[in-house]
Amino acid sequence: MxxxxxxxxxxxxxxxxxxxxxxxxxxxxxxxxxxxxxxxxxxxxxxxxxxxxxxxxxxxxxxxxxxxxxxxxxxxxxxxxxxxxxxxxxxxxxxxxxxxxxxxxxxxxxxxxxxxxxxxxxxxxxxxxxxxxxxxxxxxxxxxxxxxxxxxxxxxxxxxxxxxxxxxxxxxxxxxxxxxxQSMLAERYGVSSGAAYADLAVLRGDPSDGLPGVPGIGEKTAAQLVARFGDLPGVLAARDRSDPALAPAARRRLTDAADYLAVAPAVVRVxxxxxxxxxxxxxxxxxxxxxxxxxxxxxxxxxxxxxxxxxxxxxx
Incomplete structure (x- = not known):
């Protein structure tokens, strides 16, 4: 070293x-x-x-x-x-x-x-x-x-x-x-970096900390969204422009959770x-x-x- x-x-x-x-x-x-x-x-x-x-x-x-x-x-x-x-x-x-x-x-x-x-x-x-x-x-x-x-x-x-x-x-x-x-994060959580893990954590939530997450979006789906659109801002941008690559059900869930998603990153990120x-x-x-x-x-x-x-x- x-x-x-x-x-x-x-x-x-x-x-x-x-x-x-x-x-x-x-x-x-x-x-x-x-x-x-x-x-x-x-x-x-x-x-x-x-x-x-x-x-x-x-x-x-x-x-x-x-x-x-x-x-x-x-x-x-x-x-x-x-x-x-x-x-x-x-x-x-x-x-x-x-x-x-x-x-x-x-x-x-x-x-x-x-x-x-x-x-x-x-x-x-x-x-x-x-x-x-x-x-x-x-x-x-x-x-x-x-x-x-x-x-x-x-x-x-x-x-x-x-x-x-x-x-x-x-x-x-x-x-x-x-x-x-990063290899362990990719293997176990399907994300490529620590920053991507934070984005996943926002979407998934954490009941042990009282963080609801986006209802209907679990860990696997959250990881797939972050991988597909690059990061959480990319996911939200896809939601807002009705990107056809974003499934209608996921778009609806992200829209319904808009208030949570506006504040959660500042809570989840250290x-x-x-x-x-x-x-x-x-x-x-x-x-x-x-x-x-x-x-x-x-x-x-x-x-x-x-x-x-x-x-x-x-x-x-």
Whole structure:
């Protein structure tokens, strides 16, 4: 690989949710507090560092899991996951045993020295999209290959072989990552690029995020439309000019969904210019605060996981 060594971006909430549900809740601190998500996340990071040896590492954070600009465009966006409201902020429905572990994750990452960054009013997806965009703006000789680690298909839209951006998707855990590049998108989804995947996602929708999509147009049809007309604007232009290559049923469905299609792209596509603070992102080969690391490891019963992570960092 020429130029700078690789940059790894972690979709942190996606990973600690997976850790919480993948590691038994019998994993507890000495005081009985569950720490399964903390331990699982630390073990994930250790494995990722060992297997992929990035030179730079950032844990992207959800400062706002349900941003106002997305809700204003599509009010159903993540509405089924709302537990309540705290002032102007939506409160996500999260198991109490996981909520209690998130501050521990923050403390351990800080003590180890892993960069963690969010952006007010934006999701971790937007942080990652912005950091990828900044990397691609570097001079070619300084530009790193980027690995985005996420369990969320939304970030497949960032895949770009020429720019050396791929997604590592833990479909069966980090021991067996699915490498998502353009050939995988073509094989599995019938689209040629990350940008085309975003167009497909707009048309298909995503019930897990409260995005209705275009009724009657599923994933396969969406991929065929994007391939035939080039991109989503091309599909909509074909609709508007009554292109004979667009089947009447598809034209009717796209017309009926015109209001949704006018706003959905800005909801589905990640932000590329979120106000993400510049943070030192070099992989911490030596922990930032050794005494604090020892204290946290002992307090929360994380000695083995912390040791694996520290050893992995030192070995890169």
């Amino acid at each position: 020429s130029g700078r060594a690789s940059l790894m971006l972690l979709d942190t909430a996606s990973l600690y949710f997976r850790a919480f549900f993948g590691v038994p809740d019998s994993v507890k601190a000495p005081d009985g507090t569950p720490v399964n998500a903390v331990r699982g996340l630390l073990d994930m990071i250790a494995r990722l560092v060992t297997d992929h040896r990035p030179a730079r590492l950032v844990a992207a954070w959800d400062d706002d899991w349900r941003p106002a600009f997305r809700v204003a465009a599509i009010p159903t966006y993540k509405a089924h996951r709302v537990a309540g409201q705290d002032g102007e902020r939506w409160v996500e429905e999260v198991p109490a045993a996981l909520t209690a572990q998130i501050p521990v994750i923050v403390e351990v990452l800080a003590a180890v020295g892993v960069a963690r960054v969010g952006a007010p009013g934006f999701e971790a997806d937007d942080v990652i999209g912005t950091l990828v965009t900044r990397e691609l703006a570097r001079p070619a000789a300084e530009r790193a290959a980027v690995d985005v680690v996420t369990g969320d298909r939304d970030l497949f839209q960032l895949v770009d072989d020429e720019a050396r951006v791929r997604v590592l998707y833990p479909s069966k855990g980090v021991k067996d990552l699915l490498v998502v590049d 932000a590329r210019d979120a106000p993400v603070e510049q943070v030192p992102d070099e992989l911490p080969r030596v922990v930032a605060d050794a005494d604090r690391v020892v204290e946290l490891a002992q307090r929360w019963g994380l000695t083995s996981s912390v040791r694996r992570l520290v050893d992995a960092l030192a070995a890169v």
